[in-house]
Amino acid sequence: MTEPLRVTWVQPEDLLGHELRQAAEDGRDAAAAAATWYAAGGPPSPPRAGASTPPAPPELRALALTLLSRLADLPGPLAESEPTELPEIVRARGGGWPAAEPTTPTARARPDATTTPRATHGQGSGGPPPIRGRGGRGETLGTHQLHAAWLGRAAGCLLGKPVEKLTLPAIRALARATGNWPLNSWFTAEGVPADLAAAHPWNRRSAANSLAENIDGMPEDDDLNYPLLNVLLLQRYGRGFRTADVARLWLDQLPAGRTFTAERVAYRNLLSGIEPPDTARHHNPFREWIGAAIRADVHGWTHPGDPASAAEQAYRDATLTHTANGVYSAMFVAGTIAAAGGGADVHASLRAGLAVVPPRSRLAEAVRHGIGTARAHNDFDTVVDRLHAAHGHHHWVHAIPNAALVAAALTHADGDFTGSICRAVSGGWDTDSNGATAGSVAGLLAGHPDRLPERWTAPLKNRLATSVVGFDGTGFDELARLTQEALRP
Structure with missing residues (x-):
């Protein structure tokens, strides 16, 4: 049988x-x-x-x-502070969209009054310091900047792939067994004791292509498929796309088996004749998980210096699959990346991301907690332990704890590329997605592929595996060019 x-x-x-x-x-x-x-x-x-x-x-x-x-049909007590409709989101954050934060050195250095002073962290990226002062509202990022962001997203994702679904103690034990803690390089199975490997097996789908000894280009991952799809979205429909256009693109280009959690439920709903935004709500318990956030990078990359427009564009994408905090996570990521593309440093960029989401939402509170905790402690393990104590009741794919962790990792690393992706992955939860988002932000801050350490970019071999039709094996330099071209009239 x-x-x-x-x-x-x-x-x-x-x-x-x-x-x-x-x-x-x-x-x-x-x-x-x-x-x-x-x-x-x-x-x-x-x-x-x-x-x-x-x-x-x-x-x-x-x-x-x-x-x-x-x-x-059950009423929820958080509807007022956590709305899903865009006009209500705008009202919840005080009305209107926030202006882009100035990118002068004075503005970037201003301390965050909501947190305690942050100690100096970072072990160095192995490259020159980040470029400042590029971009600006209404401008388009250059191909070098987009190339660095794509590479950063891929490297961070790949770093987190072998330990996806593992618990925090398991991640720490596996890395410590090979002398890679604090995390500073790719995970490896070489040197891991047999009993430890048996107790904490690597991610089944990723172990064959994401450990240091077997990386051969960037393997397929939904964290890279969705940014690629959003480049196609802009090519086909322009910046004025509707949520229904996202659905049409998925049905044309995205195999159902390459979707997960909220995206898979929404895909099923589409095939059942349910239309957006009900696709995000009907029998979809994953509507506040991380899926919309991993689709948000392109919306930020394509609005440098304009976090509000980036967040609004991310909203139209996110509401196919998500509600409330799931939507806010996408808006937060898009706003953060847009600010980084406009020349803001990592701390001002995070403030810009926070400014476009409802301030009383649980996601905003968690992000503020992540930033404040990172500023208060030199030891990142302590930061992570406190985040897990506060937010560990959520599922490991939920948007709220993962947004807090990404914000903490970026804050603690102070813009450093290696520090950003390693901290994001070492914190557990959705390791590949968090590494990807942190890598996208830090790569964009670096501004050029040559400013990313070669030990992270060389194994990618400028080759992305994907099931998105017609793009398997595409290079990251070509993806950068396509991203920029998608915005031309």
Whole structure:
């Protein structure tokens, strides 16, 4: 007898467990639904992966669908401080969009009044200091700057791939076993004791192409597929694209099996005849997870010096799949990158990212906590431990803890490339996505591929593997050129 097919992230019995967890996080009273579910023998949400085993019997699956619909109708107490509609987001942050922060040296050096003074960190990137003062509202980044950002995103993603889904203690143990802690280089299986390797196996899909001994170009990853798709989005529809255009592009170019979490549910909803923005809401317990944030880089790259426009563009992309904090995470990343592209340093860039999201949202609070904690402690392990203590109740793919960690890593590394990606990955949670976002920001701050350490860029071999039709094997220099061309009239 063949084993049943278990497609991750869409089984009703698994979605229900995740929706109960989401309800507990956003304050909806799901006690009655939870009691009904567990009394019927329903499982909790899978702790690390996307499908539980064995599959639920038909009656339990039917109950899961009923309860998912019932939970969707529960009122939430956070709607006022965490809206999803764009006009309400603007009102929540005080009305209007913030102006771009000046990029003069005085403005960049101004201390953040909301945090304690930060000690000096950073071990050096191995390259010249970052370029300052480039870009500006209404301008386009040069191909060298975009090339560095693409390379930074790829290197950070690749660094995090072998330890994706592993717990923080496991990541630390594996790195320490090879003398790579604090993390400063690629992970390796060489020298890891057999019992430790058995206790903490590398990510199954990534171990063959993302450990130091077997990297041969940039392997496929959704953290690179989505930026590539957004370049195509701008080529086809321009900056005025609609959310429905994002959906059309996905159906044309993105294999369903290359989607995960909220994106997979939204894809399924599209095929079921559900239209945006309901695709983000219907039986989608992952709507506040990290997926929209990993799609946001291009929106920032293409609006240097204009965080508000970058955030608004990211909003139109994000609402295909996400709501509330899931949307804010994309707006935050886009705003941060846009400010960095306009010449702001990493700290002013993070402030710009925060300025475009509702200030009372849990994501904004978590980002402020990440920045403040990074400023208060010299030892980044201490920073990470405090972030996990505060935000570890979330799923490891949720947007809130990961945004806090990325902000902390960028703050603590003070713009240094190696420090940024290594801190982001060493903090656990969604390691490849966090490394990618930190690498994109730090690469853009560096401003030129030659300013990134060769030990991070050479293994990429200027080659990206992807299932996006027509782009497998594309070089990062070509991706930079395509990104810039997508903005030409």
